[in-house]
Amino acid sequence: MLKFFRSTPGLVAILFVVGLISPWVMPNQYYQHIIVMTLMAAVMASSWNIIGGYAGYTSLGHAAFFGLGGYLVAWTNTHYGWHPFISVWFLSLIVVAVALVMGWIALRTQGSAFVVVTIAIVFIFRLLALNLGSITNGANGMTQPRPGWGGAQWSPELFKIPFLYFFLVLLCLTIFASWWIRNSKFGLGLIAIREDEGKAESVGIDTMMYKVLAFGISAYFVAVAGGIYSYLFTYIEPGFVFDVFVSVTMVLMAILGGRGTLWGPVLGAFIMQPLSIWVVGAFGGSSIHLTVFGGILLLVMLFMPQGILPAVSESLNRRKQVQSPAQEAK
């Protein structure tokens, strides 16, 4: 029994149950807001991890997929009344198609050049959103009807709970997808690409195919998150979503927890997101929260670039070695 709770399905089950009870234990709207945003951040960081962690390609372009998901939901909701909780699942497939094309171009480059190209992707989408005013309403952004179901709006006190549950389910799905990829031949191929792309290619891995596919999959969950995010706030604006900063938050969370590990990005999000909500609240409308965020990013990059989970497991391994010197180090 104990063994089950230490396996991935067990941990996801614990996460799911805790998430289910949380709004009834904490009826405070502000705490519920933090939980919703944290679950969303964990989805995004875990999803980013598929290309950024497993394959080692630092994409700063994922804000584009977040925003695109948001705009597609906003547009179909206002024009056709499609309910985002349902439509977002297939609308995000459109985003995946876009991501596959973008990835096909961007993934010809490696290292820092790849990062530059993905930054450009975000800027292109921002420019499109700003200038295609007849569709996106330009810099004024798009508004959506207040969230509800079947013509009835959700009451203000219970308003956050459907979103909390949505993101909880989404996070569980994302973790399972990431877990499945990690244990599959596909995931092994991605890790081989991260370790040595030339060698991976020489043993017969279609590296381009693998990378583009990973890029597309990692765009999916980010797009779903973006769609529901725009529904939650009933408002979306180019400068808010098509911002490299949004991508960097995913990267920081993944790196902080442990890039390339299954649970690292979730842990990173659970630490960073409540912290940044608190910082934004504490400094009001001032932009100083950017400085705090940048400072944390700098410190993590300088002093803990491998992340929390790898650092912890390394020190645990070391302790084990001291206790049983006969056991050979991995």
Add this chain to the structure above:
Amino acid sequence: MSLPSAHLFIQTLILGILVGGVYALMASGLTLIFGVMKVINVAHGAFLILGAYLTYLLFQWFKLDPIISIAITMPLFFLFGWLLQKYVFSRIESPEQTSVLVTFALALILEGLLGAIFQTTARSVTPSYSTATIILATYRIPVTRLAGFVTALVVLLILYYVLERTRLGRAVRATIQDPRAAQLVGVKISMVSAFTFALGVSTAAAGGSLLSMIYTFNPASQGDWVAKTLAIIVLGGMGSLPGALIASLILGVMEQLTAIIVTLYWSPIVFYVFLFLTLIVRPQGLMGEVIREKG
């Protein structure tokens, strides 16, 4: 959308070249730093904006001309860059993988601080000649653009002289060509790195001073400038100074033409289109080595 007349076309060409010269100065530091250290300095835009605000303050307090203030901002930034390299960047392991995130962190820190001090109000430096134009054979040339172009060329010439004629400059060029061979013949990489980073950051000071009188700016506009200068150095070939110069002129002209033929709002798309085309057609840029290096 309409095709411009010949007169308007030449007028646009002139403006594009003038702007391109300023872009060349802005991008020179970025490409130089990449050439030597393989660091993509995403904070370059924030450095430009910091330089612009410094120029703004000097103008507000002492009525100092933005071009003259370069003599103050450049040495300050040189020192700033030297310290940054010595205490921050030299600590990074495997800069090719992490440099973008570290410099992005730096950009956020600066943007946050500038935002806290100056708010989001769009500002610009307005010397007495800020609205003056010269009319040359029926073509109108704004004085700030012309002054910016000439100043950029002068600073670039000084940069060229430093790289071509001084011992340290030769060491920088040797490191760009072949770091290992440079080390073998006695070039101290740590010294060259600090010097290059300081030099690159100081060009951002000059670029920022020019920016402050030609454009309006606020702390958040650093992102747009990073995107522009990155597109320039990718098109020019990362690490290549002459490439950056040619790319700047091409993109400056294309941007102005787009502004005339389509609209001003679409003109930034030129940079991203060229960036993508370069990567698909010629990943090494106009001049420079293949950028498909493993990072």
